[in-house]
């Protein structure tokens with residue numbers, strides 16, 4: 001018995017040695033061509049080359065979210081150089097193992113096969129394949145072999161089908177990004193999400209925009225890690241009541257789902273900085289008074305909103321909100337973007353609102369622009385949309401011309417009786433204006449202040465009562481015009497093509513007679 005045990009142990013030892021040497025041998029063979037002075041681990045060097053060989057460089061244009069910075073990073077990979085120096089590759093200085101691979105915006109085309117050698121990069125902590133040209137196949141479940149991953153970014157429409165449930169094995173993940181730009185080729189089912197929520201205990205960022213979560217019960221969000229800070233759930237086809245615990249995050253985007261629920265009472269230690277509730281069926285008010293860190297809010301109107309001191313972005317569009325706005329507010333000093341379009345607000349526009357640089361009030365019932373001493377606040381305004389309101393009388397364009405920084409102005413569809421300007425302002429008004437719409441404003445002449453609007457590229461004067469001919473003098477200030485809409489007026493003659501770079505000219509429904517001048521090239 002004793003002898004047999006010894007023999008058995010020696011045999012096992014021999015077997016172990018045998019396998020050990022075979023393993024080393026084969027490793028030595030496959031990496032014999034690899035330069036020994038390189039830092040890069042030979043196993044990783046080979047894995048990267050094999051991975052690279054399964055992909056090609058696509059020719060579709062750069063993804064718009066790459067902001068023109070897309071270029072084929074792998075093109076410069078040279079197998080005779082140290083892979084730790086390759087574009088997008090970062091190695092551990094001590095072990096030579098690849099710890100980060102960033103091939104986002106690299107025009108990669110092809111697909112990740114289930115046995116891709118990418119998964120041999122044991123020790124990989126960060127993997128970013130966002131915005132490439134992959135075939136939109138399944139995310140291979142083998143990705144769960146990369147157990148050291150802390151950051152995984154697969155943004156863009158790279159994959160479709162079900163998110164593999166094995167993703168819950170990546171328990172060191174701090175950031176998981178599967179967002180897409182179009183809904184809903186990628187799905188996650190309730191079983192996988194439940195496992196993910198329970199097992200990824202270090203998760204801080206979870207970005208699942210455009211992933212179909214219609215089978216996921218909102219209650220399962222309760223099981224997400226307590227370290228979660230940012231949750232991005234734009235257009236996930238989620239339905240039902242969301243647990244109010246979720247609102248203890250810094251960043252929460254629920255835009256475009258079919259969710260409902262109450263907001264908790266926030267105390268002053270609430271970390272919430274960004275809250276997008278667009279399309280959220282809120283039961284009860286937004287108790288905003290204590291949200292001292294909030295910088296972005298999109299949802300319905302709470303009165304305490306006006307006390308927020310750090311808010312820079314406020315979007316309450318499309319809410320059927322009514323009545324005049326308060327004339328004085330104690331907060332909102334840092335507001336930069338304000339969207340109150342498609343509501344039922346009425347009365348005079350209070351001047352506090354022009355703290356923002358971009359103000360969109362279209363489709364309301366406002367009747368007057370701010371009181372006289374409010375005009376000084378307009379100086380920094382870059383974009384103003386007052387279309388479809390109840391403004392009446394004559395637009396005093398010389399008053400508006402104090403808005404020296406204005407790039408976009410829309411006054412269309414009001415109950416106006418034309419526009420006027422004093423000749424003194426004609427030469428200095430709107431130096432930066434790019435887009436102007438005065439459609440349906442009862443104008444009778446070409447607005448002469450436009451002669452100094454040298455940057456204007458887009459002008460809409462349709463549905464007015466402008467008479468007479470298009471003469472040379474009217475065209476002098478319109479050098480940059482690309483789009484000019486003069487349709488539905490009373491124009492009778494046409495002696496001069498306005499502008500040189502024009503791409504669109506709409507002259508429908510006028511009283512034009514005679515010949516058109518020769519077309520410019």
Ligand SMILES: *[C@@H]1O[C@H](CO)[C@@H](O)[C@H](O)[C@H]1NC(C)=O
Nearest residue numbers: 034035036037038080081082
């Ligand atoms: C190995 O790499 C070093 C430095 O990159 C280089 O100088 C040397 O020529 C390489 N040797 C071979 C055989 O490729």
Ligand SMILES: *[C@@H]1O[C@H](CO)[C@@H](O)[C@H](O)[C@H]1NC(C)=O
Nearest residue numbers: 052056057074075077078079
């Ligand atoms: C990686 O692939 C690109 C093209 O897809 C190729 O130009 C490059 O030579 C390859 N490099 C290596 C080391 O395989």
Ligand SMILES: *[C@@H]1O[C@H](CO)[C@@H](O)[C@H](O)[C@H]1NC(C)=O
Nearest residue numbers: 050051113114115116117118
């Ligand atoms: C992966 O699997 C395919 C077939 O399924 C095979 O042709 C290929 O050689 C495999 N690649 C590796 C690196 O094992």
Ligand SMILES: *[C@@H]1O[C@H](CO)[C@@H](O)[C@H](O)[C@H]1NC(C)=O
Nearest residue numbers: 104105128130153155177207
């Ligand atoms: C994912 O990667 C892309 C490309 O590098 C980057 O623009 C984006 O911010 C990343 N997403 C997150 C949530 O980190």
Ligand SMILES: *[C@@H]1O[C@H](CO)[C@@H](O)[C@H](O)[C@H]1NC(C)=O
Nearest residue numbers: 166168169170171172195199
């Ligand atoms: C959770 O992660 C651990 C590894 O950290 C793993 O052993 C376990 O199987 C995972 N559980 C689930 C349900 O995925």
Ligand SMILES: *[C@@H]1O[C@H](CO)[C@@H](O)[C@H](O)[C@H]1NC(C)=O
Nearest residue numbers: 183184187212213214215237
């Ligand atoms: C999400 O998937 C479900 C089936 O699981 C489907 O009925 C639904 O239409 C999908 N949602 C969207 C927006 O495509």
Ligand SMILES: *[C@@H]1O[C@H](CO)[C@@H](O)[C@H](O)[C@H]1NC(C)=O
Nearest residue numbers: 194198217219220221222223
């Ligand atoms: C949360 O996880 C526990 C197990 O840890 C499970 O029993 C429970 O059903 C989960 N809750 C939800 C809402 O998924």
Ligand SMILES: *[C@@H]1O[C@H](CO)[C@@H](O)[C@H](O)[C@H]1NC(C)=O
Nearest residue numbers: 265266267268287288289290
């Ligand atoms: C602000 O927080 C305090 C303390 O938690 C609470 O009593 C109060 O009701 C909160 N105010 C609002 C407007 O939510």
Ligand SMILES: *[C@@H]1O[C@H](CO)[C@@H](O)[C@H](O)[C@H]1NC(C)=O
Nearest residue numbers: 248264265266267268269270
């Ligand atoms: C604020 O609210 C959070 C979550 O509801 C709670 O954990 C914390 O103790 C509260 N802090 C104070 C000062 O009330």
Ligand SMILES: *[C@@H]1O[C@H](CO)[C@@H](O)[C@H](O)[C@H]1NC(C)=O
Nearest residue numbers: 289303304305306307329330
């Ligand atoms: C907002 O501030 C005013 C004072 O500026 C205060 O009277 C009012 O109670 C505050 N409202 C809320 C909801 O905090």
Ligand SMILES: *[C@@H]1O[C@H](CO)[C@@H](O)[C@H](O)[C@H]1NC(C)=O
Nearest residue numbers: 318319320321342343344363
């Ligand atoms: C104007 O806003 C109202 C809500 O106040 C909305 O019902 C209506 O559809 C909007 N009209 C247009 C033309 O968008």
Ligand SMILES: *[C@@H]1O[C@H](CO)[C@@H](O)[C@H](O)[C@H]1NC(C)=O
Nearest residue numbers: 354355376377378379380381
């Ligand atoms: C306009 O901007 C300048 C420079 O940023 C600033 O000093 C000034 O206070 C602003 N004016 C108003 C009315 O906000």
